[in-house]
Amino acid sequence: MANQILRHIENITRQRDTNLLDSSITNALIQLIEPKFVRLLQLYNRETGLAAVTNAWSDGVHVQSLDDIPTDNDFDAIEKLPGLQKCLEEAGAY
Numbered sequence: 780m781a782n783q784i785l786r787h788i789e790n791i792t793r794q795r796d797t798n799l800l801d802s803s804i805t806n807a808l809i810q811l812i813e814p815k816f817v818r819l820l821q822l823y824n825r826e827t828g829l830a831a832v833t834n835a836w837s838d839g840v841h842v843q844s845l846d847d848i849p850t851d852n853d854f855d856a857i858e859k860l861p862g863l864q865k866c867l868e869e870a871g872a873y
Contacts, residue, residue, distance in 0.1 A: 801835035829868035
């Protein structure tokens with residue numbers, strides 16, 4: 780398992796295209812831990828508070844990235860994402 784993780788890390792860090800990197804990270808998570816769903820978020824500290832934008836996601840089979848969604852990908856206030864908010868609070872980051 781450790782060798783598989785190292786190969787994934789090596790492969791994804793070769794990417795220079797951030798959309799491709801986000802897709803690669805999402806795909807690596809699917810292959811390594813087999814979740815039902817993956818949503819890769821980028822966090823922004825905005826004047827109105829902390830917000831997140833979805834950069835990549837997967838239904839556990841297919842991976843999509845910013846290349847696959849409309850350019851009007853809106854910010855979600857952290858309060859609209861209670862699971863993320865709780866995680867950030869527990870980590871002392873919010």
